[in-house]
Amino acid sequence: MQELLLHCRPGFEGEAAAELQELAAAQGVAGYAVTREGTALVRFVCPEEGEAQLLMRRLDFQSLIFVRQWALGSWLDVPAEDRITPIITACAQGPLASTLWLETADTNDGKAMAALTKKLGRPLESVLLKTRFLRPNKADAPRLHICFESGERIFVGWSWANNAAPWPMGIPRLKVPREAPSRSTLKLEEAWHHFIPRDQWDRRLAPGMQAVDLGAAPGGWTWQMVNRHMKVIAVDNGPMNRALMDSGQVEHVEADGYLFKPRAPVQWMVCDIVDKPARSSALLARWISRGWCREAIVNFKLPMKRRYYEVLQCMEHVQEAMDEAGIRGTIACKQLYSDREEVTCHVRVLQAGSYKVQPDH
Known part of the structure; x- marks a missing residue:
């Protein structure tokens, strides 16, 4: 062998x-x-x-x-x-x-x-x-x-x-829920299966947690968090799915996801905005280093060439921001089955650093 x-x-x-x-x-x-x-x-x-x-x-x-x-x-x-x-x-x-x-x-x-x-x-x-x-x-x-x-x-x-x-x-055998607004919902579900041990879901994806979904419309990723009974701030200039808004668990903020700042820290930030990977990694680094969230899942859309090295640069950028802020945590990337020309990055803060939380004001 x-x-x-x-x-x-x-x-x-x-x-x-x-x-x-x-x-x-x-x-x-x-x-x-x-x-x-x-x-x-x-x-x-x-x-x-x-x-x-x-x-x-x-x-x-x-x-x-x-x-x-x-x-x-x-x-x-x-x-x-x-x-x-x-x-x-x-x-x-x-x-x-x-x-x-x-x-x-x-x-x-x-x-x-x-x-x-x-x-x-x-x-x-x-x-x-x-x-x-x-x-x-x-x-x-x-x-x-x-x-x-x-x-x-x-x-x-x-x-x-x-x-x-x-x-x-x-390849996980996942099916698109009939109630979900888009097939992209499987990206977040598969990411949870890959990055979070199943016996930790009840603790790390707990009911009542606060989450932010950047680039949320029409709500595929938001649906997953609402289905876990979280409270979600959905940030997007586009319209959200009406059934999600009727759930009472979603606040829709019409804004650019890259410019949005939370009023207070949240447990989760997720983002599936189509843009350059360097811009998405900078967004992730900012949310983690400023203490705006404890865990995050962000998709990096890949260029046509040097895709592996582009991902490494994105991960290094996030790690450098964590080191500078004195944050101990984990960072990992995976090209999931539900991904196409992209990879999914997960960051979890294990020990907060010396930063001061910078809310939106």
Whole structure:
């Protein structure tokens, strides 16, 4: 097992490759990326035995920006008349697994193999259970990933639940609520799933919290917070959804989100305004460093080139502002499944700094 298979958004293979290449070099691990534009998959090959597993153990999956999911393993060429036997032989070379995930790339070609993966799923699981390579009761065992590049080309790999995405291919199965004003509502819901452990939702997304939604109209993100029984200041010159306004939980302020200042600190600030990433990161830095919010989720719209390095610059800008204000906190970015030409940034203040809160007056 000398290779990591990385899932990413189609068209962002170069960013995922650059990210792993840089992080591997920082860990002193030699490796190289193999990419094909539009495939939504990246191979990261470590020629030295054991180095791929070492890299996977040393890197924190949550810190990866453009990688949705990963697995440690190798590729197989399999005959169409018997795909299961080679897979079982490959599984004998790896650890026991607790869960079987059949995956494809997140592309039209990948989706076209849904019938094949569905057909193979039950008989493959049955054989894995009989050979005891799959043991559902072994909770601490890794997950087994069988990723189909085609009907004859398969990746067999493993990931560990404490250092990987909790969903096959890194894609959460979320549905747009019928009551939500726009599909963008899923961006915020997915961000919560990624950045906030589920057992902390009742504490960090609690009823009665005060929140600000910058660039709110028509209210997709506001709807998520209202659904958690928060009080929301929705800032946008455009109209808000009438049902949200009738909830009694939303105050609509007609203003430019970049210029708005809160009357008092709030628990949450969220923003999905389409603008240059440097402007959005400056907005985020200002809200955090001035003590206007305790947690924030902001989307950075990416340029056409040097997207990975643009994100790093945005994160550095926010971190510098936090350091200057004496704030201890966490900052993370992820290109979520619901994102397109953007990434989602989350900041949480753990310890306030020496700043004085600057309200609007």
